[in-house]
Amino acid sequence: MSRPSLSALIVARNEEARLPDCLASVAFADEVVVVLDRTTDGSAALARAVGAVVLEGAWALEGERRNAGIAACTGDWVLEVDADERVSPDLALAVRRVIGESGFAWHQVMVDNYVGDRLLRHGWAGSFGTTSVPRLFRRGAKRWRAQRVHPGLDWVGRQGPRIEQGALVHLVDRDVSDMLRRLDKYSSAKAADLLESGDIGSLAGNLRRFVSRAFKSYVSRKGYREGAWGVLLAFCTAAFPLLSYLKARLEPERHGGRR
Template sequence: MTAISAIVTAGDRDELAECLSFLSFADEIVVVTSQTRDRTPEVARRFGAYLLQGTWAREGERRNAAIEACTGPWVLEIDSHERVTAELAAELRYLTAISPFTSHELPVDTFVGRHLIRHGWGGAYGEDAYPGLFRKGAKRWGLERSQPSLTLDPNRGPRLQNPVERHAYRNLSGLLHRLDHNTTLRAADLREAGGLGRRRSAVCRSAAEFWQCYVRRKGWREGGFGLMIATCAGLDPLLSHLKAELEDE
């Protein structure tokens, strides 16, 4: 049977333990973390995972290091707040045994607390799918601080049928925390690039992002949750610009 290496980017240790409990189907588990003072090593050892610890300045560097640490021909990349259901695990085992492609997208069911939100995701706040299954060497992360870019081999296969469950936000406050964190990173990227552009352009991008999430991606169907997601996605370009602009003054 074709081997699958599962990469888990560690966060909260309780989330990590639950995430790892769903990965018994994988032939190898690599837990990557920048934290050294919590119980992540203990949790990783309990599930027989290889622990990759280090200090990486950027998210892409950390994820690329984890990919390099894998020994299997296929890599499954998830975060500790994601869960691989039994149905998805079976599909992953079957697909990696027969697929002639170099990558496949995983559909995503994202929860805010106990609420499954299917519509309106966009930008750094959520997506309906991502290239989480790939052959080693077919995917590489960029070095941007916020939303690092991806380089993928063009031989991409069809999207899987069964979704990964993403429990990224315990409540609406989690969205606000993501907004603050992401815009701080994006502001640093803008300053490093050396060209902030005009504030008016940032306002236009913000309006466009809100429209994309709330109207085109049907965030309105999710009620207040959809409005909140669209508002955060909409504020992202403008707030990033303002943080970069004010830091330069």
């Protein structure tokens, strides 16, 4: 019996500075597919130079462009990697082992999150960051929902054990300012999703979520172990849904809605 084939899927937009290292980290895959969304830099040439299949286009929703990438993959299994992520050598070995043995449809992999050169192991929670993600799956098992930011997932088949060996190295933010810019960007996209759904929630509900998410990040997920970084991470985690709601309520015309 031949070994299962693996496609590595990278979705990016104007990431020519980070893309080469990401591409190098997935060179162990049988196929590399790169989806470039409204990209104007040299990313396409970089991807083609290493033999990747390149899909260029413009997608309004994150879920749609990720589904387009999955559809372009031909491997038995797909490993999704973002341009600001790197597959560690240990994870590469584990992925090869798992797809050769697994009777399941999908698996979570571990994530090491970096802000600049600092590895933050604790405090990631909610939609602002996580320490494991469902990125390895059989082709046909995963579909993203039509949303702009952090879209939901629909699965076919059973979840297998999480892969504990190695990790995706996630260069999540460059510094404090970059983290705050990400909060602004994500909350604007989420505000548009809320307005499109017709239910933006309530101020009281989102204030409660602010408190519960801050507690989850700083206490339950042990953000306090990261010192002042943990405070910042708890604030951003808690502020994301509240800021999204406030943008949808106070500035609907700027985020796709009407007054």
